[in-house]
Amino acid sequence: MSLAPRVVLVHRTTEYEELVARHGTHGQAAFFLSSRGRDIAELAERHRRTRRALAEVTAAVPLTWRQARVERADLDRFLFAPEDVVVVVGQDGLVANVAKYLAGQPVVGVDTDPGRNPGVLVRHRPRDAATLLPAVLARSAGVEERTMVEAVADDTQRIVALNEIYLGAVGHQTARYRLGLEGDGGVVEAQASSGVLVGTGTGATGWLRSVWRERGGGTRLPEPAEDRLLWFVREAWPSPATGTSLVAGELSAAAGLRLTIESERLVAFGDGMESDALELTWGQSVRVGVCGERLRLVG
Structure with missing residues (x-):
């Protein structure tokens, strides 16, 4: 039964x-x-x-x-x-x-x-x-399927979000990591910044949109059901050891953004819920990209 x-x-x-x-x-x-x-x-x-x-x-x-x-x-x-x-x-x-x-x-x-x-x-x-x-x-x-974003660490920790995932230091201090794009010829850049934001079309009505506008709005914002994400590095700091050439872009369904941690403790959390975050430390890597699951929203 x-x-x-x-x-x-x-x-x-x-x-x-x-x-x-x-x-x-x-x-x-x-x-x-x-x-x-x-x-x-x-x-x-x-x-x-x-x-x-x-x-x-x-x-x-x-x-x-x-x-x-x-x-x-x-x-x-x-x-x-x-x-x-x-x-x-x-x-x-x-x-x-x-x-x-x-x-x-x-x-x-x-x-x-x-x-x-x-x-x-x-x-x-x-x-x-x-x-x-x-x-x-x-x-x-009627049901509308909305794209979500996920972050998966090399120790199998995983977090999913509807709007955006933020990766950075606790307290939003300087985060240190190495950032690279999958399928981009292996280009990797060491960075020191206020963190990295990766958002969806649903998130394009909130935090992601505010950063997008500050950067001049050059890239089209994704639609809520589109398998495309935008990412931004917040306040990247140039120094002899850190660069600022990889600070924004978009991710297709097959692409991913990979970060290798070079700080004692960084976190990744979704949609503002800092209490439910991935804990990341020196040498760990995390991949951020389009999530296989969708939000099924009744219209």
């Missing part, structure tokens, strides 16, 4: 909840904000909207289906099953946070704060869940 479908609701602690947890009570949190010229009412209202959205989506799950709920901070400890339908209730960034832990499960993004969130990845409203969930199970809902 096959298992009933399972809906996994992904959410994150609201700013209001974080503030009250830090200060103990609503009143103390309100006093703290008022002393800095802010009103807690706005945060409290956004918190209520998020909770209402979670309740509405939860109520829309068919009674015969199983349910699970996971908070953003616990994603790296949660085991997703192949048959799961993942419903992200929150902001666009929360979809990116969960994407790295999936292996082809469909993702429904539900916007809890329309008008405040761009809605690029959270495209639906809570009221849509009742019709979307059965359609996803029946495979009649």
Whole structure:
């Protein structure tokens, strides 16, 4: 007998909840904000909207289906099953946070704060869940497959991201490494920089785009479903021992960027989640390129 479908609701602690947890009570949190010229009412209202959205989506799950709920901070400890339908209730960034832990499960993004969130990845409203969930199970809902980026170290450590992977020093100090492009005649350059950023077409709406604009926007940004990445070295430092000739480029599906570490400790993390990073040290190498898995986003 096959298992009933399972809906996994992904959410994150609201700013209001974080503030009250830090200060103990609503009143103390309100006093703290008022002393800095802010009103807690706005945060409290956004918190209520998020909770209402979670309740509405939860109520829309068919009674015969199983349910699970996971908070953003616990994603790296949660085991997703192949048959799961993942419903992200929150902001666009929360979809990116969960994407790295999936292996082809469909993702429904539900916007809890329309008008405040761009809605690029959270495209639906809570009221849509009742019709979307059965359609996803029946495979009649449209699904968009978005390219992801991966970093794989020589000790088999691996990290995946939807927007971008950053490789650099803890605390964003100077990172030292040797950088080379696969299939580029073996050209390798020793560098000292603020780190390396490799991003996708989805990431082209965020951090990657800001760096791209600073560099003059000469290379076309990739589309979300395109098997092409852009990479940038941030603030490469020229010296007798380090160069600045390899500071930007693009990667096709078959290409990769390879870095050999020449620092005591560097990290690689995806989509801003520094708590879930690869730890790299002297002599290790890491390859960054297009990931074989895709985010399957319900349109």
